[in-house]
Amino acid sequence: MSREILEAVKEIERDKGIETGALISALQDGLLAAYKKTPGASRHAAVEIDGNGDFRVFSIVPRTSRPA
Numbered sequence: 001m002s003r004e005i006l007e008a009v010k011e012i013e014r015d016k017g018i019e020t021g022a023l024i025s026a027l028q029d030g031l032l033a034a035y036k037k038t039p040g041a042s043r044h045a046a047v048e049i050d051g052n053g054d055f056r057v058f059s060i061v062p063r064t065s066r067p068a
Helices: 002-016 020-036
Strands: 045-049 055-059
Touching: 002 020, 020 045, 020 055
Parallel strands: none
Antiparallel strands: 045 055
16 A cells, blocks of 8 residues: 555645645644544554655653652
8 A cells, every 4th residue: 555655645746736745744644633533542642654655653652750
């Protein structure tokens, strides 16, 4: 599926004149929104899309303050 994602992004950029960075950012936002609707999803997460079109969702664990 990653190849199809990259091809679609390039086609939209070419046809509509929307920058690749903006399209990738919108994809990341959409994937994150979908992830957060998943039961048991982490409250804090991030989505990363690499140059191959593969994406990963990372759970972000906030640091807790440690007693001195």
